[in-house]
Amino acid sequence: MTLHLAKEYINVMEILVSEEVEKQLKKCPTTMLPYIRKTDLETYALNRLPCLYASSQEGLERQTYIGRKKYRSQVKIAVMQAIAAVQRDPIRKSTPLLSPEELEYQNILIQALESIPNHSHLRQTVVRALRQAVAAENSSRETTANRSISVTKNDSITVSRTASRSSKHSPKHAWTAQTYLS
Known part of the structure; x- marks a missing residue:
């Protein structure tokens, strides 16, 4: 698309x-x-x-x-x-589309990470730096939307954006948009 x-x-x-x-x-x-x-x-x-x-x-x-x-x-x-x-159905699961800026950000990350060999020390360092950057960005946000980066055992990387809805009357419900990199 x-x-x-x-x-x-x-x-x-x-x-x-x-x-x-x-x-x-x-x-x-x-x-x-x-x-x-x-x-x-x-x-x-x-x-x-x-x-x-x-x-x-x-x-x-x-x-x-x-x-x-x-x-x-x-x-x-x-x-x-x-x-x-x-x-x-107010608490249904819903995965928001990424904005054009987030898609561009995601594509840059994909290109950068694809150029680094799996299981390498450099890749681990880059992922750690990305996690820190995302954590810093999330802590400065006033919204309930957060981004995260995780790495699986086979070195595939997940970049996700999660937003949650909660109120004093109901538990927290979340939806996630994810991209997988390997």
């Missing part, structure tokens, strides 16, 4: 859905908010709505007008359905 970092077009429906999600989340009970990821709501709703692509300012204005006029009620219903779906 290829991610395009710079797009020359936009799906206006994404904007409309994001606005509606924000609006409806303000009405949600605060006890539910720790269990709701905006991304889950937006993708759930977008998968039930038509696309409205634009590649110019005029197209953006036109598609926004069409979206607000023709699809307003459908957007509202799709977001309500998304919230209901998330509320039915």
